Amino acid sequence: MVILEVSSIQTKKYVIVANPICITPDHVLGLIESVYSLGGRIDSEELNNIIDVDMDILTHAIDIAEALNLVRFDQGNIELTELGIKVAKATTKEIKKILRERALNLEPLHTLINEIKNNNGRIEISRVREIIATFYGENNIEHSLDCLRQWWRYLEILSRHGNYLKLTINPP
Incomplete structure (x- = not known):
């Protein structure tokens, strides 16, 4: 663990x-x-x-x-x-809602969401990479980013807009 x-x-x-x-x-x-x-x-x-x-x-x-x-x-x-x-x-819709509520406490999603909330609902991709590096190391950014992308897409919490990620939900 x-x-x-x-x-x-x-x-x-x-x-x-x-x-x-x-x-x-x-x-x-x-x-x-x-x-x-x-x-x-x-x-x-x-x-x-x-x-x-x-x-x-x-x-x-x-x-x-x-x-x-x-x-x-x-x-x-x-x-x-x-x-x-x-x-x-x-149902799939219910599962996503349940998991979304709980997964926001998992790192680094928790840190990303807080950072986005503190920056008018968006974060630069370069900052996302910095945060990911703090959890997984400099040499593992791309692989880790690909993995985390699966989480935020499934949970429908973030979306990419150019060089930014934006919240697609209103987290607590």
Whole structure:
């Protein structure tokens, strides 16, 4: 699990895994759908044997799903939360709304959204790259940007306008 301490009050922000592998909304939703179809609770190794996914991807998808409060992970067992069950049964529109509300707390989306809110609803792409570099390193900007783009497109929270990104939602 990748965790970034953001204050001394034990507040933790989860960072979307974008490098060296990219965990996308599809990975997280695939996890939720798989666990739901198998009864809502399953051992992670057993799930891995059934769906035959790279264990690195599965582990990180579990971490993000847990950060989004969609699953509980304890002693190797994955269990859907009430919210995870709701997502498993929801329409695509409902899923996007639920995930959008929670994913805005994942880094670096949280930092990007705050920066955009403080700059009249937009941010220069060069500044986006600087922020991404602080989370993933200078050598991983392009790969990480491609990964994060999948998140903001799926969640419909940002759109590109020339050399800027603009908010497409009104975040809290």
